[in-house]
Amino acid sequence: MKKMMQESLKLQKIHTVISGLILVVLAVAALVVVPNAVSTLNGVKKAATDASTALESAMEIMEDASTTIGDAKSTMENVNGTINTIDEEVLPSLIDRLNTLETTLQNLDGAVKDIDTEALNEAITNLAEAMAPLAGMANLFGGGR
Secondary structure, three states, X not given: OHHHHHHHHHHHHHHHHHHHHHHHHHHHHHHHHHHHHHHHHHHHHHHHHHHHHHHHHHHHHHHHHHHHHHHHHHHHHHHHHHHHHHHXXXXXXXXXXXXXXXXXXXXXXXXXXXXXXXXXXXXXXXXXXXXXXXXXXXXXXXOOO
């Protein structure tokens, strides 16, 4: 019995030493591995945060692009509507007014061509001669001041 107890005590000591060694190995592993794992996890977390921020920025850019495309489409529809309005409503009226203006200018050109400039110059000369005595009389009475 004593021999068995000594053997049991010996086995318990070996078991205790092995357990202690395992505990030391685990503590060393924890001190070496855990900081590296934490650093790696922090890097992964930062990369995930950066990717999330980049994804949010891309989504905002896509929303802005969608809004811009919608605005451009609306503007083009307005331009098309304006062009159609001009074609349907304003353009015929504008053409009529231009035709009227052309006719008026042609009539004016004919009237100017019909003016006898020699007769007009002669009438101005006669008027000046007729007014000369009247102008002289106005000078006598002090009208020329």
